Amino acid sequence: MTGTDTELEAQIAEWRSYMLRRKAISEADVDELEDHLRERVGDLTESGLKPDEAFLIAVKRMGRMDELSREFAREHSDRLWKQLVLDPDRDAAADTERRRGLLVMIACAALGVIAIKLPALFGLGFDDSGDFYGRNIGLLVLAPLAVYFAWRRRLGGAAIGVVAGLFAVGAIANNAYPFDAESQSIVLSAIHLPLLLWFVVGIAYAGGEWRSGQKRMDFIRFTGEWFIYLVLIGLGGGVLTAFTVGVFGAIGVDAEVFISEWLMPCGLAAAIVVAAWLVEAKQSVIENMAPVLTRVFTPLFAVTLVAVLVAIGVTTNAIDVERDMLILFDLLLAVVLGLVLYSISARDANAGPGVFDWMQLALVVSALLIDVLVLIAILGRITEWGLTPNKSAALGENLILFVNLAWTAWLYVSIIRRRKRFAVLENWQTGYVPVYAAWAAAVVLLFPPLFSFA
Amino acid sequence: MHIAKDLVAASATPLVLGILAEEESYGYAILKEISDRSGGRLEWTEGLLYPLLHRLERLGHVESSWRTPEGGRRRKYYAITEDGLRELAEQRKQWAAVTDALQDVWKATRTLGPVLPPALEA
Numbered sequence: 001m002t003g004t005d006t007e008l009e010a011q012i013a014e015w016r017s018y019m020l021r022r023k024a025i026s027e028a029d030v031d032e033l034e035d036h037l038r039e040r041v042g043d044l045t046e047s048g049l050k051p052d053e054a055f056l057i058a059v060k061r062m063g064r065m066d067e068l069s070r071e072f073a074r075e076h077s078d079r080l081w082k083q084l085v086l087d088p089d090r091d092a093a094a095d096t097e098r099r100r101g102l103l104v105m106i107a108c109a110a111l112g113v114i115a116i117k118l119p120a121l122f123g124l125g126f127d128d129s130g131d132f133y134g135r136n137i138g139l140l141v142l143a144p145l146a147v148y149f150a151w152r153r154r155l156g157g158a159a160i161g162v163v164a165g166l167f168a169v170g171a172i173a174n175n176a177y178p179f180d181a182e183s184q185s186i187v188l189s190a191i192h193l194p195l196l197l198w199f200v201v202g203i204a205y206a207g208g209e210w211r212s213g214q215k216r217m218d219f220i221r222f223t224g225e226w227f228i229y230l231v232l233i234g235l236g237g238g239v240l241t242a243f244t245v246g247v248f249g250a251i252g253v254d255a256e257v258f259i260s261e262w263l264m265p266c267g268l269a270a271a272i273v274v275a276a277w278l279v280e281a282k283q284s285v286i287e288n289m290a291p292v293l294t295r296v297f298t299p300l301f302a303v304t305l306v307a308v309l310v311a312i313g314v315t316t317n318a319i320d321v322e323r324d325m326l327i328l329f330d331l332l333l334a335v336v337l338g339l340v341l342y343s344i345s346a347r348d349a350n351a352g353p354g355v356f357d358w359m360q361l362a363l364v365v366s367a368l369l370i371d372v373l374v375l376i377a378i379l380g381r382i383t384e385w386g387l388t389p390n391k392s393a394a395l396g397e398n399l400i401l402f403v404n405l406a407w408t409a410w411l412y413v414s415i416i417r418r419r420k421r422f423a424v425l426e427n428w429q430t431g432y433v434p435v436y437a438a439w440a441a442a443v444v445l446l447f448p449p450l451f452s453f454a
Numbered sequence: 455m456h457i458a459k460d461l462v463a464a465s466a467t468p469l470v471l472g473i474l475a476e477e478e479s480y481g482y483a484i485l486k487e488i489s490d491r492s493g494g495r496l497e498w499t500e501g502l503l504y505p506l507l508h509r510l511e512r513l514g515h516v517e518s519s520w521r522t523p524e525g526g527r528r529r530k531y532y533a534i535t536e537d538g539l540r541e542l543a544e545q546r547k548q549w550a551a552v553t554d555a556l557q558d559v560w561k562a563t564r565t566l567g568p569v570l571p572p573a574l575e576a
Contacts, residue, residue, distance in 0.1 A: 029504070031520075032481060032530045036500060039482040062500055421514060 008051045012037065015059060037062060098281065104151050105277035112144035112269035120261075135186065138194030139171050141272045142201055148273050149204035152280075159208030166200045170444060177448045184389045185448045192393070192443040198223075199437035213430040220430075221345045222279055224290035224338070229275035237267050291346030298339050298359055305366035312373065326394035329374045333401035336367040340408060344426055353416045361412040364405050371402055389451045393443050400439055404432050455495050462496065466506055468545040469496075471538055474516055478533035481507065507532055515541050 012034065019030045037058050044054035119132065119140075133140075146163055149155070155163070170193050179186040205222060206215035241259055248255035311317075340360060375398065382391060411428060414420040473479060473487050485503055488496050510516045515538035522528045534542070 028520075028530075029508075031528065032504065033500065035480070035527055035529050036482045036485075036504075038527065423512075 005051070008041070008055055011052070011055055033062060101152065101277065101281060104148060105273060108144045108148035108151070109270040109273040111147060112141055112273050113266045115140045115144055116265045116269040117262075134190045135174050135193075136171075138190075138197050139167065139174070141269050142194065142197045143167055144269070145272055145276055146197075146201045146204045148276060149201065149207075153204065153207035155204060156208055159203065162208075163200055163204050166203075167197065170197055170200075173445050173448075179448065185451060188389055188393050188447060189444050192440045196437060196440035196444055199433070199440065202433075213427055216430040216433050217345055217426065220341050220433075221290065222276075224342050224345075225279045226275050228289050228293075229278045230271055233271040233275060237263075237271070290342045294339050294342040294346070295356070298343060298356070298363055301336065301339060302359055302363040302366065305363065305370060309366055309369055312370075326374070326378055326391065326398060329371055330394055330397045330401065333367060333371060333398065333405060336363055337401055337405060340364060340405070341429060344429055347422065353418065357412060357416055361409060361416065364409045364412065368402065368405055368409060371398065371405075374398075375402070389447055392451075393447065396439060396443075400435055404429075404435075457495060462498070462502070465496075465549075466498075466502060467510070468542065468549060470503075470506060470510065471515060471534060471542040471545065474532055474534040475539065475542055478531050480529050480531050484532075510538070513537075 015037070016030055016034060019033065020027060037055075040058040040061070041051065041054045044057055045051055049057070116137075119136075146167065150160055150163060174189055174193050177185075177189075179189075202216075202219045203210045205219050206212065209215050241263060244255050244259060244263065340363075343356065343360060378391075378395065378398075382395070407428060408425065411420060411425045415422055415425060469488055469491075470484060473484055473491075479487070481500070481503055484507075485498055485500070488498055507516065507518075511518055511532070514535060516532045517535055518530050518532050520528055520530050
């Protein structure tokens, strides 16, 4: 009897793994269906069937769910149910698709390498033309990524036009504006152009459907996972570089020019496309990486921020608002926003409020309180010293993040009190994405003329 | 007796909400309940039930929770919400209007109906 039981368990486990391959069915759904399957198997065995017969019948009825009950040659009688669940055509199609994705990735990574080395043909070496590369690196490495997604998503003509047009506008504004040599605007553009272009890549990522909240959330998820892969590749690249320098140094060959002119720029350009490909190809491997990191760091950040608030309260020391302080607090708000975004992107929108939501609320509220203190100090300085491009950009970003987090905090309160559904918060965050893009565009396109290229 | 697909689909939401309005339940039990209530004439598939439950949850008409009954397996229970009760009342009104109209029509054309044999009318 126990023999048939373990056999049944093995069959159910195998059935589970096949159900989990379907992208439309989440793990929780499979849990639910498994419960259903077991109930039905139980009922059928009670009515006199043997467990394996009962399993076959139960799975046959379940198989209708995604209409996969297509006939295909029997392999083993004990795996008979596979033909009811599996679609051989689809697996073959998925293989072809994977191979195609790999080829497109290789082509686009090569494109990235060419793009970053092409200026060298015109005498702009990576080492000695820091100014040129500083301005254009975002353009050079992100354009191949946009091509990759346009290709993979089979982007329509209109969407291709929009993406290409925005890249062109960024390129022209960034290179045609007559910046002063030592201007702040040039640095601001170098920082904000990649940001702006990243959102343009998002249009290609969404296959042109950038208005869809779902697609925006997918892009947010993609961004986090892409970043993790990029960092991992970067770490590997660092080890490779160290070994290259060391080993060639040992035999008396100086590899440094090769590394700084070829290995690093080409590696970076290729890694950007490869990381994007990895996110999609290896989805199941790292899918939960960003949410896991979020879970680990949300409490830690919350505790740190509360500690800062307590320290300010106890010592009554005002925050010292030096030059770089605004940037620091922009980064703080961005990190908090990132933690909120990744926990939102991974959270089951139907789940009720839990301890983690309280933690998120504590994190957001403490970040907001600290930011209020900073903003007050900053406004004092600005009224005293006037606006510069740096201060204006940082202040604008601060306000944009502040508004987002303030409303997020309010929504969290409503959700925890069960006044609102979690989906409202998700909609708020995805709806807010264009604001960041618009601000980045303003800094790149409007700031230089506004501040007369200072 | 085979019930047409459209009719099954149209009656699915009020049936599920109605069953959940009595007490919270889970997928397999709902399926059995529907089969019992219809005397076996309504045979739903899992492909109809679970997507429907998940849609009702997304709309806020029902809410779900994973629980483990004593000595049992982890199971997803569904309960109706305030919103769901309102929706059920609304659907009841609509169905009452439809069945009233149908009753009226059946009465007018009773000679055609297999339900009431002519012998009873005499």
